[in-house]
Amino acid sequence: MNRCDTPTPSRQCRRASALAAAFCLGLFTAATAHAQAVQREFPAKALRGSMVVVQPPLVAMDDKPTRFAPGARILDTSNRLVQPSSLVNQELTVNYTVDLRGQVHQVWLLSEAEAKVKRAGSGVQRNYVFESQQTLPAGTAAPVKTN
Template sequence: MYRCVLQSSLGLALAASCLVAQAQTHRFFPANALRGELVVTQFPDVQLNGQAARLAPGARVKNENNLWVPPAGLMGQKLVVHYTIESSGLIQDVWVLNAAELANKPWPTTPAEAASWQFNPGNQTWSKP
């Protein structure tokens, strides 16, 4: 009886660790996600690529492990991120990049680049024309 419980617990732990490992190395980003450098100055105000910007009400910020974090907790840190902009021009979604995502280059930094490059959502890569 105890052996069965131990085996099933071990199996669940192994499956959970595989999911965590995948989350740390590979996330799927939308085609409209741009790469930039974000500094939270005084929530909801931020610096995005050295320019003043603002987080939208309800903006979602996820850390390297894809866990939600309060933006105010990131105050003053320079973070390389992927982000999306809502129709009003405010920043809607932010993903702090992990090492594997940082190595995925090239990634567009402007809407003009994203419009002229080709995106492959399956392997999360961009190619320039």
């Protein structure tokens, strides 16, 4: 069945459909470029932290176990929705908000430039150093433990 209004050769129909497809692709490319150029604004109450999805809806925020709230949203750097199951066991730097029950409500995956901007709750802060993290002065050997 010919969908063109007038009986024309099929070559002209293909040419018209190719022009329409190129036009749509151009619009899509322009919209994508515009989305990348937009600076994202995060809510004032958004916190910074590292997120590891253990098994949805279980998540660890800054090494503290918690859960995703019902209807929680994860947005990537282009503000597209991401499924939590695609992020299992990956440690990611994020901005996030919590609901009144303390569950993670909304998460923004950060680009490198966004991660450099300081924000409240940036990472885990400890007032101690593990022995494995300590450095020894040059020329000294590690102590040997004897029982």
